[in-house]
Amino acid sequence: MKLPRTQAAALIVAHVVGMIDLVALPLWIGALMNRFGWNPAEAGFQVTAYLTCAVLASAWLAPRSPRIRGRRAATLSYLVAAAAFGGLAVAPSFALVAALHVLAGAGVGCGLSLAHGAIARTANPHRLFACAHLGLGLFGIAFFALTPLAIEQFGPAALFQIFCGLCLLAAVVNAVAFPVADDRATPAHAAPDARQPLDKRCGWIIGGIVLMALNQALVFSFVERIGVARGFAQSHVNAVLVACGFVNLLPPLAAALLQRRLRATTVAVAGPVAQIVLALVISQSADFAPYALATACWVFAMIFTHTFLFGLLARLDPTGRANASTPAMLMSGSAIGPLLGGLLIVRFGFGALGVAATVIGLACVMLMRRVRDSDASLDATGAGAAQSPGQA
Numbered sequence: 001m002k003l004p005r006t007q008a009a010a011l012i013v014a015h016v017v018g019m020i021d022l023v024a025l026p027l028w029i030g031a032l033m034n035r036f037g038w039n040p041a042e043a044g045f046q047v048t049a050y051l052t053c054a055v056l057a058s059a060w061l062a063p064r065s066p067r068i069r070g071r072r073a074a075t076l077s078y079l080v081a082a083a084a085f086g087g088l089a090v091a092p093s094f095a096l097v098a099a100l101h102v103l104a105g106a107g108v109g110c111g112l113s114l115a116h117g118a119i120a121r122t123a124n125p126h127r128l129f130a131c132a133h134l135g136l137g138l139f140g141i142a143f144f145a146l147t148p149l150a151i152e153q154f155g156p157a158a159l160f161q162i163f164c165g166l167c168l169l170a171a172v173v174n175a176v177a178f179p180v181a182d183d184r185a186t187p188a189h190a191a192p193d194a195r196q197p198l199d200k201r202c203g204w205i206i207g208g209i210v211l212m213a214l215n216q217a218l219v220f221s222f223v224e225r226i227g228v229a230r231g232f233a234q235s236h237v238n239a240v241l242v243a244c245g246f247v248n249l250l251p252p253l254a255a256a257l258l259q260r261r262l263r264a265t266t267v268a269v270a271g272p273v274a275q276i277v278l279a280l281v282i283s284q285s286a287d288f289a290p291y292a293l294a295t296a297c298w299v300f301a302m303i304f305t306h307t308f309l310f311g312l313l314a315r316l317d318p319t320g321r322a323n324a325s326t327p328a329m330l331m332s333g334s335a336i337g338p339l340l341g342g343l344l345i346v347r348f349g350f351g352a353l354g355v356a357a358t359v360i361g362l363a364c365v366m367l368m369r370r371v372r373d374s375d376a377s378l379d380a381t382g383a384g385a386a387q388s389p390g391q392a
Contacts, residue, residue, distance in 0.1 A: 003122055008131070010177035011115050014074060015132035016139050017170040018112030018327065020163060021051065021334055022299070025139045025217060026224040026241065027147060029338060031156035036094070040345050044221065044338035050101040050108075051138055051217075053333030055328045057109030062325035065117035071178035074114045075171050079105030082167035090161040104163075111170065117324030118179050119310075125323070126259050126311030133252035133303050141245035148238050189261050199316045203372045205268070205309055206307055209329040211364035215357045216302045217337025219279045220278065223295050226350050232288050243296040251304035262310040265372035271305025272364035276357060283354030306330075 003011075025047065032043035062067070084104035091097045119128050150158040217245070227237035259359065281294035313322045344352040 003128075005177040006177045008122075008128060010173050011119055011128070011179070012135045013173045014078070014111055014115035014170055014178075015119070016136045017078065017166045018108050019330075020108075020114065020166065020215070021047070021331070022302075023136065023245075024147075024159070024163075025221045025334075025338065027151065027159060029221050030224055031151060031159045032097075035156035036097075038094075040169075040222065040225070040342035041067055041339065042094070042342075044340075044342035046097055046101050046214045047221070048335045048339040049098050050105040051331040053102045053105030053340075054109030054112070055105075055332045055335055058113040058325055058327035058331070061110050061113045062117065062328065063321055065114060065321065065324040066319055068114065070114045071174060071180060072180050074174040077107045077109075077111035077114070078167045078171035078174060079107070080104075081111065081157045082164050082171060085160050085163035085167060089157040089164065105331075107167070109331065111174070111369065112327040113324045114178075116326040117320040120314045120320035120323035121318070123313040124277050126307060127256055129171055130252040130256040130259075130307050131311045133255075133307060134249060137245060137248035137250075137252060137303075139245075140248050141242070144238075144241045144245050148241075150242055151255040166292055177280055198322055201374055202313060202316050202322045204374075205313055205316075206325070206329050208268065208272070208364050208367040208371070209306060209309060209326075210333045211360050211367070212275060212302055213330040213333030214337050214340075215272070215275045215279060215333075215364075216299070216311045217334035218341045218360070219282055219337075219353055219357055220298055221338045221341050222345065222350065222353065223282060223298070225345075226282060226353075227291060227295075229350060230286060230288075230291065232291070236288065236292075238269045240292045240295050243292070244299060247296045248299050248303065252307060255304050255307035257306050262308070264312045265368070267305055267308040268312075268368040269365060269372055271301050272361040272368065274301040275364075276361035279357035279361070283357070307308070 028047055029040070029043045032038055032046055036042075081104045084100045084107060087100045088097060088104070090196065119125050119132065122128050147159065147162060150162065175358060224237055224241065227240065228234065278294045278298050281290050282298065285291045285294070299334055310323060310326070314320070316322065340356070341353055
């Protein structure tokens with residue numbers, strides 16, 4: 001379906017707020033460590049609890065998403081997340097912080113699944129998903145420019161107050177403009193396709209996205225700590241994080257412009273290779289310049305590759321069920337990353353992150369090569385087939 005701009009904008013807002021972990025992981029881990037004096041593994045456990053519940057909520061909701069009244073459900077989901085993040089700003093104990101992370105993850109997982117399922121059923125899901133990631137990049141610039149200052153002035157609890165405000169904004173926007181056409185899909189149209197099993201290639205793609213997300217979180221959760229441990233000035237490290245936001249504007253723009261010029265399966269193989277190279281530089285370099293360049297480019301590989309894979313999944317599964325599980329794909333990897341990274345750092349040091357990222361990246365390449373070699377028609381159809389450039 002082709003969406004009005006206001007409804008497309010509502011889905012973009014839901015995506016940006018729901019993907020807050022992709023932007024905020026370094027500050028999130030740092031805020032927990034600084035506020036409570038926890039070590040990396042303890043802080044990583046809290047974020048892992050959030051992401052694990054987001055995964056479970058998304059996995060439960062995704063198969064049901066074509067029949068759920070999205071506007072009402074998405075609004076309620078983000079309201080629940082807002083309440084949980086508001087509680088995290090004042091929570092005093094490890095157990096309560098963990099419980100609130102669980103609640104926030106469930107709310108965000110449901111809201112984000114509904115948004116991604118709706119995007120997948122639009123006329124050009126590749127382009128709209130690229131626009132959503134562009135919105136996330138623009139948000140990242142403001143977030144990294146302002147949030148460290150707020151944390152410095154008001155303390156680590158300010159981060160969770162910001163999260164609370166963002167989820168409230170998403171709830172209001174979804175209440176007003178979440179696509180109602182998606183809610184009105186008739187059973188005669190939606191049910192037959194929704195009962196069919198997914199194409200086996202969807203499983204390979206989903207597995208590859210999970211592994212890329214694992215590498216994403218494994219390294220990005222600790223880039224700030226790596227910089228500080230290497231002796232780089234905190235102001236310089238913060239500047240690199242701000243630069244990440246500007247660089248992150250490029251992959252969605254490039255993915256939209258190159259939608260019909262690059263083979264999606266070729267991008268799928270190249271993405272994890274790029275992750276391996278960047279992870280080794282970030283974790284091993286003792287000089288600021290290579291560290292800064294690799295950190296600034298780190299998210300590029302994930303966003304660019306995932307945009308092509310989102311469009312590919314939308315072609316293989318027109319019901320939107322596969323893409324509705326996008327939060328489960330991303331966050332199942334992300335849920336393991338902070339905890340695994342923290343454990344590796346405590347036991348072996350920061351250099352172990354690069355070694356682990358290499359092993360995971362090679363496994364991802366193997367899955368993506370299976371997709372590439374399975375059927376030449378995947379690339380022959382293109383990432384948008386015959387859809388017009390003006391469709392959302």
